[in-house]
Amino acid sequence: MSHPQAATExxxxxxxxKWHDETLWFVRDKRDRISKTIPEWExxxxxxxxxxxxxxxxxxxxLEEYEKKALQNGIQVHWAKDAEEHNQIVLSILQKQQCTxxxxxxxxxxxxxxxxxxxxxxxxxVVDTDLGERIVQFLxxxxxxxxxxxxxxxxxxxxxxxxxKLHTEKGNEDPAYxxxxxxxxxREKFLNAKVAITGVNFAVAETGEFVVCTNEGNADMGVxxxxxxxxxxxIEKIIPRRKDLGVFLRLLARSATGQPVTNYNSHFRSPSAGxxxxxxxxxxxxxxxxxxxxxxxxxxxxxxxxxMNTCPIYRRSGGFSYGSTVPGPIGSILSPGLDMKKYSxxxxxxxxCGSCSDVCPVKINIHExxxxxxxxxTKTHGELGKGLSMKLANGIFKSPLAYKISGxxxxxxxxxxxxxLIYHPINxxxxxxxxxxxxxxxxxxxxxxxxx
Amino acid sequence: xxxKAPHVGLFIPCYVDQFYPSVGIATLQLLEKFGCRVxxxxxxxxxxxxxxxxxxxxxxxxxxxxxxxLFKDFDYIVxxxxxxxxxxxxxxxKLQDLETEQHEIHDKIFELTEFLTDILKVKDIQGKxxxxxxxxxxxxxxxxxxxxxxxxxxGTPFNKAKSLLENLEGLEWMxxxxxxxxxxxGGTFSxxxxxxxxxxxxxxxxDHEQHQVEILTGGDMSCIMHLQGIASREGRxxxxxxxxxxLNQAIQ
Amino acid sequence: xxxxxSILNSIKAIALEEKTLPELPSFGISEEIVTAFKRSIExxxxxxxxxxxxxxxxxxxxxxxxxxxxxxxxSASNLVLPKDPHDLExxxxxxxxxxxxxxxxxxxxxxxxxxxxxxxPFITEHxxxxxxxxxxxxxxxxxxxxxxxxxxGFGLFIAGxxxxxxxxxxxxxxxxxxxxxxxxxx
Numbered sequence: 001m002s003h004p005q006a007a008t009e010x011x012x013x014x015x016x017x018k019w020h021d022e023t024l025w026f027v028r029d030k031r032d033r034i035s036k037t038i039p040e041w042e043x044x045x046x047x048x049x050x051x052x053x054x055x056x057x058x059x060x061x062x063l064e065e066y067e068k069k070a071l072q073n074g075i076q077v078h079w080a081k082d083a084e085e086h087n088q089i090v091l092s093i094l095q096k097q098q099c100t101x102x103x104x105x106x107x108x109x110x111x112x113x114x115x116x117x118x119x120x121x122x123x124x125x126v127v128d129t130d131l132g133e134r135i136v137q138f139l140x141x142x143x144x145x146x147x148x149x150x151x152x153x154x155x156x157x158x159x160x161x162x163x164x165k166l167h168t169e170k171g172n173e174d175p176a177y178x179x180x181x182x183x184x185x186x187r188e189k190f191l192n193a194k195v196a197i198t199g200v201n202f203a204v205a206e207t208g209e210f211v212v213c214t215n216e217g218n219a220d221m222g223v224x225x226x227x228x229x230x231x232x233x234x235i236e237k238i239i240p241r242r243k244d245l246g247v248f249l250r251l252l253a254r255s256a257t258g259q260p261v262t263n264y265n266s267h268f269r270s271p272s273a274g275x276x277x278x279x280x281x282x283x284x285x286x287x288x289x290x291x292x293x294x295x296x297x298x299x300x301x302x303x304x305x306x307x308m309n310t311c312p313i314y315r316r317s318g319g320f321s322y323g324s325t326v327p328g329p330i331g332s333i334l335s336p337g338l339d340m341k342k343y344s345x346x347x348x349x350x351x352x353c354g355s356c357s358d359v360c361p362v363k364i365n366i367h368e369x370x371x372x373x374x375x376x377x378t379k380t381h382g383e384l385g386k387g388l389s390m391k392l393a394n395g396i397f398k399s400p401l402a403y404k405i406s407g408x409x410x411x412x413x414x415x416x417x418x419x420x421l422i423y424h425p426i427n428x429x430x431x432x433x434x435x436x437x438x439x440x441x442x443x444x445x446x447x448x449x450x451x452x
Numbered sequence: 453x454x455x456k457a458p459h460v461g462l463f464i465p466c467y468v469d470q471f472y473p474s475v476g477i478a479t480l481q482l483l484e485k486f487g488c489r490v491x492x493x494x495x496x497x498x499x500x501x502x503x504x505x506x507x508x509x510x511x512x513x514x515x516x517x518x519x520x521x522l523f524k525d526f527d528y529i530v531x532x533x534x535x536x537x538x539x540x541x542x543x544x545x546k547l548q549d550l551e552t553e554q555h556e557i558h559d560k561i562f563e564l565t566e567f568l569t570d571i572l573k574v575k576d577i578q579g580k581x582x583x584x585x586x587x588x589x590x591x592x593x594x595x596x597x598x599x600x601x602x603x604x605x606x607g608t609p610f611n612k613a614k615s616l617l618e619n620l621e622g623l624e625w626m627x628x629x630x631x632x633x634x635x636x637x638g639g640t641f642s643x644x645x646x647x648x649x650x651x652x653x654x655x656x657x658x659d660h661e662q663h664q665v666e667i668l669t670g671g672d673m674s675c676i677m678h679l680q681g682i683a684s685r686e687g688r689x690x691x692x693x694x695x696x697x698x699l700n701q702a703i704q
Numbered sequence: 705x706x707x708x709x710s711i712l713n714s715i716k717a718i719a720l721e722e723k724t725l726p727e728l729p730s731f732g733i734s735e736e737i738v739t740a741f742k743r744s745i746e747x748x749x750x751x752x753x754x755x756x757x758x759x760x761x762x763x764x765x766x767x768x769x770x771x772x773x774x775x776x777x778x779s780a781s782n783l784v785l786p787k788d789p790h791d792l793e794x795x796x797x798x799x800x801x802x803x804x805x806x807x808x809x810x811x812x813x814x815x816x817x818x819x820x821x822x823x824x825p826f827i828t829e830h831x832x833x834x835x836x837x838x839x840x841x842x843x844x845x846x847x848x849x850x851x852x853x854x855x856x857g858f859g860l861f862i863a864g865x866x867x868x869x870x871x872x873x874x875x876x877x878x879x880x881x882x883x884x885x886x887x888x889x890x
Contacts, residue, residue: 054724
């Protein structure tokens with residue numbers, strides 16, 4: 001389904017669409033309020049952007065430095081060129097451990113690689129332990145938002161789901177009650193998992209450590225009880241120095257949820273005695289994006305989701321309407337790089353309002369990249385008709401006479417055509433809007449009469 | 453360049469020329485009231501934005517050359533449209549042989565309200581406009597030209613249109629719930645993502661209605677055309693005027 | 705060619721011009737530091753206690769399983785620390801020492817030296833952290849300056865009790881980690 005089709009479907013349930021929009025606006029508003037308590041907020045954004053641009057300009061140097069330090073600390077480092085290889089590495093570690101049941105905390109990268117179905121196909125039980133992710137896992141859905149995976153679901157739906165899966169009281173929608181049920185259910189999984197998988201928020205080249213941020217504590221509950229910790233990261237998650245964490249951790253939670261900081265920020269440098277930590281560095285299209293001058297800066301992304309919360313389109317069409325692992329504005333500039341044809345409607349699912357770029361903590365020029373992707377997409381995938389009509393339009397606008405004639409024709413036609421023709425379903429404008437009234441004369445005509 | 457009476461080239465967006473000539477007239481009269489010598493190059497057509505935003509910037513060379521040839525010799529170029537001005541500044545295809553002219557145009561083209569506040573330095577406008585006014589912050593003007601501070605950014609609040617309107621006698625500037633959310637027009641978006649476009653427009657209208665706005669105003673007729681289209685289809689009471697029309701009417 | 709080599713070669717082939725890594729200014733806060741820290745902890749749904757209040761609270765409550773890693777309160781422990789952290793699954797209360805706190809967000813730093821098992825602050829039902837008032841810093845910038853080049857296999861900034869808002873954005877305290885955090889400011 002294209003984005004326009006999916007969006008139209010989503011909007012059919014007007015009450016739910018309104019609720020979805022208001023809920024996400026509430027999160028955007030929280031972000032606004034807290035960012036205004038930090039006088040140096042815009043300076044922090046500038047610094048974060050500059051740090052990430054430095055990283056992208058010498059990514060190979062930092063990756064090699066990171067690997068060296070991590071190895072010195074006793075962390076095992078793997079490199080995966082694509083999703084397939086990433087999944088194979090994870091499986092091989094599990095097989096070596098003879099482990100068939102694991103717990104996983106939030107990692108959009110593992111979503112991107114479709115790790116869960118791959119492991120399940122190979123006989124591994126995967127339990128996503130972030131509450132929102134567990135909910136969508138039960139429903140066989142992907143997350144609809146990278147930070148708030150179940151934002152599209154109401155508590156009634158979750159109550160029904162938990163009644164079925166966890167045998168909670170029918171009709172009890174109390175979030176505290178439902179969360180407590182999930183706590184008990186997942187605690188059992190934590191206690192029995194020999195291997196735990198996490199994502200990586202930041203990996204520090206200087207020290208070889210990496211940081212995982214959660215509010216629930218699920219990443220840590222998994223890894224500290226397991227024997228083996230596998231951390232999956234995109235290669236762009238590197239930052240140069242430990243102190244750079246000060247900048248990023250001040251921006252991340254405030255941008256994502258409007259909190260001063262996530263509850264837990266765990267810095268992993270060395271495994272505990274007798275245990276293992278593995279880091280898998282994943283490319284999967286990132287080096288290709290790095291090579292694209294106009295789109296390179298999309299790799300600065302720290303996966304905060306602020307762009308989704310502010311986007312008037314995302315809020316009114318939902319994450320699923322994008323059909324991509326990462327939805328919303330950032331998803332719309334990352335995904336065409338992976339498959340231009342599949343994601344060709346995404347850069348057009350925007351009015352280019354620019355709010356996304358303003359909220360991005362690392363100052364990615366998202367709305368400009370959306371515009372640039374449109375130029376790329378029409379070069380390869382412009383429908384013949386649209387290309388022709390655009391050339392025609394240029395022809396008209398290049399010549400004053402042609403413009404005058406077509407303008408007159410258009411205005412005359414609108415005056416004389418019956419309403420039924422103008423408002424034919426093919427004319428989308430007219431579905432819910434009237435056309436402007438046609439004036440007697442154009443401005444040009446008035447000017448020639450009155451001023452020349 | 454005569455600073456006392458700058459020679460302004462009036463740039464009227466194609467859809468304003470065709471459908472809202474009163475906005476063009478108001479802009480012309482307003483600039484003259486502030487002492488400008490205004491000319492309107494008759495050969496002007498369109499800035500090329502609809503094509504560029506649809507992904508065909510490379511095909512707008514003809515349009516861009518035509519624009520540059522018509523406007524390059526004015527002291528200033530002024531248009532009652534933030535999006536058209538932004539387009540000329542940032543999305544004209546780069547023309548090697550017209551590099552100087554392009555740079556100069558970039559620096560001397562202005563949207564109407566910023567021209568009044570930043571160049572003419574208009575202050576303390578005397579006039580009457582006893583109405584409850586709601587401001588629609590058209591996105592390209594808002595975040596492209598920074599005509600007002602954005603609610604999502606951390607900085608000193610300002611609003612160029614408000615500074616021009618707020619002292620008009622009787623004018624009440626109504627505060628909205630979402631001060632700078634997009635109306636959903638977005639050019640071809642308005643037809644390619646019609647359901648979303650409509651929903652966004654309705655939400656903006658609801659916001660203005662909930663805050664007792666009598667007259668919805670803004671700097672871009674494209675947004676207003678979209679909102680007015682919905683309002684008239686749905687029989688909503690709110691009226692629409694471009695900022696130029698309000699100022700021109702209020703100032704004698 | 706190994707994936708490592710092909711990834712690194714792909715990056716090197718792009719041959720980008722290096723962009724400058726900025727120096728970091730040291731931002732502070734305008735509020736008095738202890739007040740700010742207290743407000744942050746309370747905002748995160750944690751609780752601040754004086755030592756007196758803590759001792760009162762401790763004597764009034766009866767927990768089945770308590771473990772204190774803080775020498776001053778060793779008498780509060782009623783168990784011997786097991787070798788396997790799994791055996792702490794029914795731990796009711798853990799008392800730990802924090803190295804320092806951050807006023808802007810309530811984050812408290814602990815590392816392996818304060819954590820006999822890394823799992824303790826997460827697996828315990830309730831958590832108490834003892835912190836010196838004199839060891840509070842304004843922002844994370846000063847925090848990382850303080851940590852400096854210190855080497856610990858594991859370090860944690862913890863800022864409150866475990867929480868989630870995944871169900872219709874309703875805040876629920878006590879997701880998978882500790883259901884409460886009390887900070888004893890001494």
